Amino acid sequence: MAGDALIEMRGVNKHFGKLHVLQDIDLIVHRGEVVVVIGPSGGGKSTLCRAVNRLETVESGTIELDGRPLPDEGRALAQLRADVGMVFQSFNLFAHKTVLENIMLAPVKVRRMKKDEAARRARELLDRVGLASQADKYPAQLSGGQQQRVAIARALAMDPKVLLFDEPTSALDPEMINEVLEVMRQLARDGMTMVVVTHEMGFARSAANRVVFMDDGRVVEDRTPEEFFTAPRSERAKDFLSKILKH
Amino acid sequence: MNVLLDNLSLYGEGLLGTVELTVYASLLALVLGFLMAAFRVAPVASLRVFGTAWVTVLRNTPLTLLFFAVVLGLPRFGLVLPFKLFAILALGCYTSAFICEAVRSGINTVPVGQGEAARSLGMTFPQTLGEIVLPQAFRSVIPPIGSTLIALAKNSAIAGAFSVVELLGVYKPLSERGYNIIWTFFWIAVGYLLVTLTISAIFNVLEKRFGVAS
Numbered sequence: 001m002a003g004d005a006l007i008e009m010r011g012v013n014k015h016f017g018k019l020h021v022l023q024d025i026d027l028i029v030h031r032g033e034v035v036v037v038i039g040p041s042g043g044g045k046s047t048l049c050r051a052v053n054r055l056e057t058v059e060s061g062t063i064e065l066d067g068r069p070l071p072d073e074g075r076a077l078a079q080l081r082a083d084v085g086m087v088f089q090s091f092n093l094f095a096h097k098t099v100l101e102n103i104m105l106a107p108v109k110v111r112r113m114k115k116d117e118a119a120r121r122a123r124e125l126l127d128r129v130g131l132a133s134q135a136d137k138y139p140a141q142l143s144g145g146q147q148q149r150v151a152i153a154r155a156l157a158m159d160p161k162v163l164l165f166d167e168p169t170s171a172l173d174p175e176m177i178n179e180v181l182e183v184m185r186q187l188a189r190d191g192m193t194m195v196v197v198t199h200e201m202g203f204a205r206s207a208a209n210r211v212v213f214m215d216d217g218r219v220v221e222d223r224t225p226e227e228f229f230t231a232p233r234s235e236r237a238k239d240f241l242s243k244i245l246k247h
Numbered sequence: 248m249n250v251l252l253d254n255l256s257l258y259g260e261g262l263l264g265t266v267e268l269t270v271y272a273s274l275l276a277l278v279l280g281f282l283m284a285a286f287r288v289a290p291v292a293s294l295r296v297f298g299t300a301w302v303t304v305l306r307n308t309p310l311t312l313l314f315f316a317v318v319l320g321l322p323r324f325g326l327v328l329p330f331k332l333f334a335i336l337a338l339g340c341y342t343s344a345f346i347c348e349a350v351r352s353g354i355n356t357v358p359v360g361q362g363e364a365a366r367s368l369g370m371t372f373p374q375t376l377g378e379i380v381l382p383q384a385f386r387s388v389i390p391p392i393g394s395t396l397i398a399l400a401k402n403s404a405i406a407g408a409f410s411v412v413e414l415l416g417v418y419k420p421l422s423e424r425g426y427n428i429i430w431t432f433f434w435i436a437v438g439y440l441l442v443t444l445t446i447s448a449i450f451n452v453l454e455k456r457f458g459v460a461s
Contacts, residue, residue: 086364086367105368105378
């Protein structure tokens, strides 16, 4: 992971009313790196993730993507978001479009790709996430795990520089979590740069290059998974791990 | 029955006038209403302010007053148009405020995540609205838009007071000719029913076509 920073956050602050949800966040994500963000709920993990493509605005500090600061609203921001894929907790597939149309839409509308080319690529991606046979269904006809895999394919269709995952398995039935994690592990092996907010410790251990532990709006620890899970430095992380790893 | 058969062409002209007013003003109201709804949810503050001001002023002004403002006011700024066009302008702008609010309430029924997903894929605000949000909002705004256009059809009667040929105005020459006022109005009412029931029917079809699916 030699010094090629893709996402660079410096001194980032944000409040929700009185809640100081991001406190002086410094975080660098290098190209090809998989960074897993864990921590208790309300600790600012999702907000951090959403700040990277400016779905949440920040009050102070700088966020740079590939060396360029995040633009304000408008066309420049849209262009930047096209390079940053995002996968949501609640899938957010377009309810009125088929699986194939969901994946084709942004390449056609944003990248101006030809329709047949976009459709061919969409089918390839569906094949990659194991859903080639579901192309003509509507999102509501799929299981949660299938919807989330389509959402990953939709994000990949834009050839993003980085993929953001905002608790991608938290809304899934337990039996469907693994099919989604397996797709994510494969992406990690293929060298995709990923920021993953999750409660899946197994995924953090096996796929992450770095674990970022957040609590109360701060980055409390930022270390390799082995170090973090075997010898957490902070009391807060020890407490958190003892609670979740017991059962 | 006589009053209708004796004056079929007069009734016909009136009905045609009302239909014309309704159709043109509806088109204007729909275009402006969707545009203002887009303004009101736009990321640009000045557009939001404009949309809000548009709705606040037009929705809270009595329609008759608005007619006076248009018919007497616009010529002062050098804009002299046929009365019928003034009437369409007044009716269309007034109704657009209500259409705007119906559309906006529809937009609010679409989960926020749909728009976020579109934006996260690099779609611009117009693309997000046009491709993702409005098509899903459309279903839930069909019934309230139908009601609003029916109200517009009935409101078009005010244009008669500004020398525009329309259905209600038919009673004046007929009462001068001594026809029974009850029957005169009965057939006028039937004419309005014809217009409003047609609008209802159109929106029932639209609702069946777009309202339920997936």
